[in-house]
Amino acid sequence: MSTTTHGLGGLKYDPSRRARAPEWNVFFALIGIVLIFELVGRIFMGDSFLFNTRDNVDAIFNHQRLQIIILQVSITGIIALGVTQVIISGGIDLSSGSIVGATAMVAMSFAQVAMVNGNPNPKAIFAAQGWLDLPVIVPVMVGLGCGLLAGFVNGALVAYTKIPPFIATLGMMVTARGIAKWWSKGNPISFPTDSYAAIGKGMMPVVIFVGLAVLFHLILTYTRYGKHCYGIGSNEQAMRMSGINVEKSKVLIYVIAGLLSALAAIVLSSKNLTAQAGMGVMYELDAIAMAVIGGVSLQGGRGSIIGTVLGALIFGVIISGFTFLKLDAYYQEMVKGVIIVGAVVLDQWRQRGRGRG
Amino acid sequence: MKKFLIAGIATLMGTSAMAENIGVSMALFDDNFLTVLRNGMIDQGKAIGVDLQVEDAQNDVAKQLDQINNFIASGVSAIVVNPVDTSATQAMSDAANAAGVPLVYVNREPVNVDTLPEKQAFVASNEVDSGTLQTLEVCRLFKEAGKTEANVYVIMGELSNQAAVVRTKDIHDVIGGPDCGVKINILDEQTSNWQRDQAQNLMTNWLSSGAAFDGVIANNDESAIGAIQAIKAAGIDMGSVVIAGIDATQDALAAMQAGDLDVTVFQDAAGQGAGALDAAIKLSKGEAVEKKVYVPFKLVTPANIGDYLAKN
Numbered sequence: 001m002s003t004t005t006h007g008l009g010g011l012k013y014d015p016s017r018r019a020r021a022p023e024w025n026v027f028f029a030l031i032g033i034v035l036i037f038e039l040v041g042r043i044f045m046g047d048s049f050l051f052n053t054r055d056n057v058d059a060i061f062n063h064q065r066l067q068i069i070i071l072q073v074s075i076t077g078i079i080a081l082g083v084t085q086v087i088i089s090g091g092i093d094l095s096s097g098s099i100v101g102a103t104a105m106v107a108m109s110f111a112q113v114a115m116v117n118g119n120p121n122p123k124a125i126f127a128a129q130g131w132l133d134l135p136v137i138v139p140v141m142v143g144l145g146c147g148l149l150a151g152f153v154n155g156a157l158v159a160y161t162k163i164p165p166f167i168a169t170l171g172m173m174v175t176a177r178g179i180a181k182w183w184s185k186g187n188p189i190s191f192p193t194d195s196y197a198a199i200g201k202g203m204m205p206v207v208i209f210v211g212l213a214v215l216f217h218l219i220l221t222y223t224r225y226g227k228h229c230y231g232i233g234s235n236e237q238a239m240r241m242s243g244i245n246v247e248k249s250k251v252l253i254y255v256i257a258g259l260l261s262a263l264a265a266i267v268l269s270s271k272n273l274t275a276q277a278g279m280g281v282m283y284e285l286d287a288i289a290m291a292v293i294g295g296v297s298l299q300g301g302r303g304s305i306i307g308t309v310l311g312a313l314i315f316g317v318i319i320s321g322f323t324f325l326k327l328d329a330y331y332q333e334m335v336k337g338v339i340i341v342g343a344v345v346l347d348q349w350r351q352r353g354r355g356r357g
Numbered sequence: 358m359k360k361f362l363i364a365g366i367a368t369l370m371g372t373s374a375m376a377e378n379i380g381v382s383m384a385l386f387d388d389n390f391l392t393v394l395r396n397g398m399i400d401q402g403k404a405i406g407v408d409l410q411v412e413d414a415q416n417d418v419a420k421q422l423d424q425i426n427n428f429i430a431s432g433v434s435a436i437v438v439n440p441v442d443t444s445a446t447q448a449m450s451d452a453a454n455a456a457g458v459p460l461v462y463v464n465r466e467p468v469n470v471d472t473l474p475e476k477q478a479f480v481a482s483n484e485v486d487s488g489t490l491q492t493l494e495v496c497r498l499f500k501e502a503g504k505t506e507a508n509v510y511v512i513m514g515e516l517s518n519q520a521a522v523v524r525t526k527d528i529h530d531v532i533g534g535p536d537c538g539v540k541i542n543i544l545d546e547q548t549s550n551w552q553r554d555q556a557q558n559l560m561t562n563w564l565s566s567g568a569a570f571d572g573v574i575a576n577n578d579e580s581a582i583g584a585i586q587a588i589k590a591a592g593i594d595m596g597s598v599v600i601a602g603i604d605a606t607q608d609a610l611a612a613m614q615a616g617d618l619d620v621t622v623f624q625d626a627a628g629q630g631a632g633a634l635d636a637a638i639k640l641s642k643g644e645a646v647e648k649k650v651y652v653p654f655k656l657v658t659p660a661n662i663g664d665y666l667a668k669n
Contacts, residue, residue, distance in 0.1 A: 065565035072558040117614045122607040185387040323562040329548045
C-alpha cells in the first residue's frame with residue numbers, strides 16, 4: 001500500500017506525473033483484446049470480429065456488433081461512473097445492484113399502462129388507486145428519489161457513524177434487495193407506458209451512458225467536488241486539516257452514486273419492459289470490476305472516468321468476443337474472472353515501477 | 358393466537374362431523390406460483406367438502422417440522438407438505454410414518470422420494486415433460502412451415518439449476534430423437550441466467566454474427582421475451598422465426614397475443630394442489646396411490662391461449 005501512495009503527498013498536484021496517463025495502458029489492453037478476438041476469429045471461425053463479412057450489407061465494420069459491445073455494458077457502465085467516484089474517494093459501494101432492483105420495482109409500478117392487448121393490466125400494482133398511465137416524469141422522479149434516499153443513507157452512515165463503507169453499503173445491499181422482493185411480494189411488474197419504454201429504447205442507454213461519462217469526466221477534472229474526491233481518497237486527514245468539510249463531500253459522493261444506480265434501474269426496466277426483484281444482482285461487482293480494470297485504485301485517490309469507460313468497453317468486447325467464438329457457457333465465467341484479476345495484477349506491477357521511479 | 362383458535366375450531370369441526378381433515382404446510386405464502394397452488398388445493402377442498410387447515414412455514418425448516426408434528430398431535434387424517442428444503446424431508450416422513458398419518462409432498466421433490474414409506478406420495482409435474490413438449494411443438498411448427506432443416510439458438514437458464522439442465526437436455530433429446538421429423542441444428546447455446554436483460558444482449562450478439570436462423574428455444578419465458586425484444590430491435594419479421602419459452606407467465610401470454618411468442622408451456626400449479634389433496638384423501642381412506650403422481654405440463658400456443666390467460 002505504501003508504495004502506491006509514496007511521494008504523492010496528499011493534495012499536491014503534480015502535472016508531470018499525469019503526463020503519461022495510465023489510461024493509455026488500458027486503451028492498449030482494449031486494442032490488444034480486440035486484436036486477439038479478430039485473429040482467433042479469422043483463424044478458427046473463418047469470420048471477422050469487427051469487420052463486415054456479409055455480402056448483403058454494404059459496410060466496412062460489423063455495425064451490429066460494435067453497437068452491442070457498448071450497449072450491453074452501458075447500464076452497468078452508468079453504475080460504474082458513480083462507483084468510480086466512490087472508489088476514488090477511498091470508499092466502496094456494494095449496494096448498487098440492490099438499489100437497481102429496488103428502484104426498478106418501485107419506479108415501474110408507477111409506469112404501468114391500464115390496458116394490455118385489450119385486457120386490464122394483469123400485473124398492475126396500483127390498480128386500486130387508479131395510478132395507471134401516469135406521465136413519464138412520475139416514475140422517473142420516484143425512481144431517482146429512491147436512489148437519492150439510498151445514497152444519502154449510505155453516505156450518512158459512512159461519513160457520520162464512521163463505520164467502514166464496506167459494511168455500510170453491505171447493509172444497504174441486503175436491505176434494498178429485501179425491499180425489492182417485498183414491494184410486490186416477489187411478483188414481476190410489467191407493461192410500462194410507451195413514454196417510459198422510450199427511455200431505454202434502442203441505443204438510448206448508450207447515449208445516456210456516454211453523455212453522463214462526459215459530464216462526470218468534466219466534473220471530476222474541473223470542479224471543486226472532483227478535487228475533493230481525489231483529495232479524500234489520497235489523504236483524508238490533510239483534507240480535513242485544510243478546513244474542507246469531508247463529511248459533506250462524502251455524503252454527496254454516495255448520493256451521486258445512488259442517483260446513478262437509480263437511473264441505471266430506470267433505463268434497465270425501460271429497456272426490458274419489466275421490473276423483477278432479482279434485477280441487478282451482481283451489477284455492483286461488474287461495476288467495480290469495470291472501474292478497477294480501468295485503472296481506478298481500490299486504495300483511493302487514483303483513477304478516472306475515462307479509465308472506467310475503457311474498462312467497460314473491455315468488458316463489452318470480452319462478452320461479445322466469447323459469444324462470437326461460441327465459447328462454451330461454462331468456460332466464460334472462468335475466463336472473465338481470470339481477466340479481472342490479471343488486469344489488476346498488471347496494474348499493480350506498473351504502479352510499483354512508477355513509485356520507484 | 359389466531360392460529361391456535363383456527364386449529365382448535367378446525368379440530369372441533371373435524372371431530373364433530375366425520376369429514377376428512379387435512380393439514381397443509383406450505384413453504385411460504387408470498388410466492389406467486391405457490392399461492393396459485395395453495396388456492397387450487399383450497400378450491401378442491403371446498404368442492405369435495407374436506408376441511409383444510411393451511412399453515413405457512415415462512416421458509417423455515419424447523420417451523421415446518423413443528424407444524425407437521427402439531428398436525429399429527431391434533432389427529433388430522435392426512436398431511437400435505439410443500440417442503441421448505443427438499444433435503445430436510447426425511448424427518449417429516451419419519452414423524453408421519455411413526456404416527457401412521459398419510460403424507461403427501463407437493464411440487465418440490467423430496468430427497469427421499471425413492472424411499473418413501475407406505476402411505477406417502479409425491480405430487481408434481483415431471484420436469485422432463487416441459488422441455489420435451491416445447492421442442493416437439495417447435496418441430497411441428499417447422500414442419501408446418503414446410504422446412505426440412507432448421508437452425509436454432511438455445512438460451513439456457515442458470516447453469517447450476519436442475520430445471521435448466523433438464524430442459525436443455527430435453528431439447529437435445531427431442532432434436533436427436535425420431536419424433537422431431539425435422540433436422541434441427543443448434544447454432545449455439547448460451548446461458549441468460551433466466552434473465553430477460555442477459556437474453557436480450559445474448560441474442561443481439563448472435564444477431565451480429567449474421568447467421569441465418571429459424572428459431573430460438575429458451576429454458577424460460579423471460580429469456581424468450583429478451584430474445585424477442587432483440588430480434589424486433591434488429592428489424593427482423595417475427596413471423597419468420599419460431600420463439601419458444603416455458604412458464605406461461607403473464608408477460609409471455611401478452612407476447613403470444615401480440616404474435617411474437619409461438620410456444621410456451623404451462624405448469625399447472627392449481628392442478629398440483631388439487632392432485633395433492635386427492636392423493637392425501639385416497640391415502641387416508643386406505644386406497645393405493647402411485648408413489649410419484651405427475652400432473653402434466655400443458656402446451657400453450659396461440660390456438661389455446663384463451664384457456665390460460667387467467668391462470669397464472
